[in-house]
Amino acid sequence: MRDAYHEELDSIGDSLVEMARLVGSAIGRATTAMLDADLKLAESVIAADEKVDDLQRDLETRAIQLLARQQPVATDLRIVVTSLRMSADLERSGDLAQHVAKVARLRFPESPVPRDLQATLLEMGQLAQRLMAKAAEVIITKDIDLAMQLEQDDDAMDLLHRTLFQHLMDDRWKHGIETAVDVTLLGRYYERFADHAVSVARRVVYLVTGDYADEIDPAVAAAADKDGTAPVEGR
Amino acid sequence: MRDAYHEELDSIGDSLVEMARLVGSAIGRATTAMLDADLKLAESVIAADEKVDDLQRDLETRAIQLLARQQPVATDLRIVVTSLRMSADLERSGDLAQHVAKVARLRFPESPVPRDLQATLLEMGQLAQRLMAKAAEVIITKDIDLAMQLEQDDDAMDLLHRTLFQHLMDDRWKHGIETAVDVTLLGRYYERFADHAVSVARRVVYLVTGDYADEIDPAVAAAADKDGTAPVEGR
Numbered sequence: 001m002r003d004a005y006h007e008e009l010d011s012i013g014d015s016l017v018e019m020a021r022l023v024g025s026a027i028g029r030a031t032t033a034m035l036d037a038d039l040k041l042a043e044s045v046i047a048a049d050e051k052v053d054d055l056q057r058d059l060e061t062r063a064i065q066l067l068a069r070q071q072p073v074a075t076d077l078r079i080v081v082t083s084l085r086m087s088a089d090l091e092r093s094g095d096l097a098q099h100v101a102k103v104a105r106l107r108f109p110e111s112p113v114p115r116d117l118q119a120t121l122l123e124m125g126q127l128a129q130r131l132m133a134k135a136a137e138v139i140i141t142k143d144i145d146l147a148m149q150l151e152q153d154d155d156a157m158d159l160l161h162r163t164l165f166q167h168l169m170d171d172r173w174k175h176g177i178e179t180a181v182d183v184t185l186l187g188r189y190y191e192r193f194a195d196h197a198v199s200v201a202r203r204v205v206y207l208v209t210g211d212y213a214d215e216i217d218p219a220v221a222a223a224a225d226k227d228g229t230a231p232v233e234g235r
Numbered sequence: 236m237r238d239a240y241h242e243e244l245d246s247i248g249d250s251l252v253e254m255a256r257l258v259g260s261a262i263g264r265a266t267t268a269m270l271d272a273d274l275k276l277a278e279s280v281i282a283a284d285e286k287v288d289d290l291q292r293d294l295e296t297r298a299i300q301l302l303a304r305q306q307p308v309a310t311d312l313r314i315v316v317t318s319l320r321m322s323a324d325l326e327r328s329g330d331l332a333q334h335v336a337k338v339a340r341l342r343f344p345e346s347p348v349p350r351d352l353q354a355t356l357l358e359m360g361q362l363a364q365r366l367m368a369k370a371a372e373v374i375i376t377k378d379i380d381l382a383m384q385l386e387q388d389d390d391a392m393d394l395l396h397r398t399l400f401q402h403l404m405d406d407r408w409k410h411g412i413e414t415a416v417d418v419t420l421l422g423r424y425y426e427r428f429a430d431h432a433v434s435v436a437r438r439v440v441y442l443v444t445g446d447y448a449d450e451i452d453p454a455v456a457a458a459a460d461k462d463g464t465a466p467v468e469g470r
Binding site for chain 1: 320323
């Protein structure tokens with residue numbers, strides 16, 4: 001019985017990784033659709049989000065069944081509850097990738113992004129995709145050092161977001177209001193996507209160290225076991 | 236022991252209602268701070284969000300302790316898990332109220348909202364506050380009909396959001412890019428705030444009817460017991 005239990009726990013972890021991979025791919029493809037004004041690609045990203053939603057619903061059902069049947073305590077209980085929250089982060093990330101694709105679809109056959117901002121938005125899109133790939137790896141490896149890298153990547157995203165705003169606020173802005181609105185929302189979607197990836201990594205750190213910090217504290221990370229062993233009890 | 240258990244379950248519900256009341260008040264005060272360019276009020280909204288965050292952390296700790304100690308099954312288990320998710324919605328709503336206040340602070344001593352949009356944003360702010368008040372009432376009463384009202388209110392919010400966009404896209408827009416960016420983000424914050432209030436109501440419907448619909452289905456609502464009795468089992 002305990003074996004079936006740990007199998008089910010592992011399969012919940014697998015679903016989280018699968019979700020992270022799907023939404024990481026979605027943000028990459030949404031970025032391409034946005035920059036290249038590729039309607040088909042945008043449509044495929046929009047349609048694919050259903051898979052992520054299905055995975056989340058399925059994960060939620062299995063997690064609740066696991067709680068009901070196996071009644072885990074201590075660390076195992078925290079893993080299940082935290083998995084539920086991570087799945088919510090990942091589901092929301094999928095929505096945000098879908099939002100990017102919807103802006104691309106709305107402005108087809110033009111790109112919503114003017115040429116002089118394409119490089120910045122490409123960088124935001126690539127960074128978002130990398131953040132999610134790292135979040136997936138953090139779920140798998142429980143590597144606290146890698147989780148800390150996500151904080152730095154998120155700072156880089158904030159910097160790109162500020163660059164975008166500087167362009168918008170520049171008196172020489174010549175792309176009009178519609179584009180300003182699109183770029184404002186797109187910037188927000190990437191920033192929020194990054195926040196959710198960071199949130200996933202922080203929740204893994206919480207599981208490993210028992211310390212839920214608003215930011216991952218380097219001291220806490222240094223003190224944590226590198227192999228990701230969770231303390232027996234925690235809060 | 237069972238009595239202590241139900242007391243604790245009730246106290247989790249009380250915390251959710253308290254959170255909803257705090258964030259409902261926060262969005263109302265943030266709206267006033269934004270329209271009146273009231274820096275002190277904006278600061279107080281920004282500072283008050285910590286209380287909401289504390290409540291959520293505390294609720295989460297108590298919910299996990301409850302799961303560990305009492306190992307609820309069936310409906311009780313669903314209540315605890317759903318409460319965790321509702322608390323996440325409410326915590327995020329608090330962040331959004333704080334975001335509105337931060338825009339107000341950023342543009343002080345001006346209001347970020349031009350005069351011809353003040354009425355629309357006032358309406359969005361009031362609607363957001365009403366939505367959250369209703370969400371709190373739905374948590375208390377488990378009234379499915381009231382939960383359905385939130386769907387309609389959310390449609391009204393979407394309509395206001397579209398009105399805002401029509402203003403932005405109008406060729407006669409004369410408020411410049413900075414204001415367009417502010418108004419775009421403010422509109423988004425209110426829309427998301429409303430989404431979270433609706434999400435809270437939907438989760439209550441899920442608890443009562445066992446049916447997790449993306450939209451609350453009138454047929455499901457009609458079939459559900461008016462007194463909010465949950466089915467013994469469900470999925």
